[in-house]
Amino acid sequence: MSDVLPQLDELLFFSVDDVPVVSVEVIDTAVRVEARTTARQAACPECGGQSGRIHGSYLRFPRDLPAAGKLVVMSLRARRFVCAKGTCQRRTFAEQVPGLTRRCGRRTERLRSALVAVGLALAGRAGARMTNVFEVPVSRNTLLRGPNKGVGRVCR
Ligand SMILES: [Zn+2]
Structure with a gap:
């Protein structure tokens, strides 16, 4: 190993x-x-x-x-x-870690970028269905507002 x-x-x-x-x-x-x-x-x-x-x-x-x-x-x-x-x-x-994490982010930057691309290409429901296919399911609302922009989350 x-x-x-x-x-x-x-x-x-x-x-x-x-x-x-x-x-x-x-x-x-x-x-x-x-x-x-x-x-x-x-x-x-x-x-x-x-x-x-x-x-x-x-x-x-x-x-x-x-x-x-x-x-x-x-x-x-x-x-x-x-x-x-x-x-x-x-x-x-x-x-x-530049290129990997961001403050309050629950996803890596490369996953965030991929979800943004799906959101831009397919938007709400179609995009959410596509993320299910890729085993990274997110809601249509998350795609529409952008990943890692949580509502009401508190981070330090
Ligand atoms: Zn300081």
């Missing part, structure tokens, strides 16, 4: 830096990809300052594009950083 993991990094995260795959598990109709972030620093979303002071870590479970007809769920260990600027309003912040 140790020989395979670097190849999985290249396959799953070809356009994303600093996210090595830890393990891949196939469970019935799903693939669970465990990964972690390793960037030395992250940018504070409030002031834009870079920080390397890690406050803690947590798990995120963004849905990804399906693979071989199975839904893919990532188990991504991401970190919170302490903002280095004393004058900043934000004390800690969650790191984002």
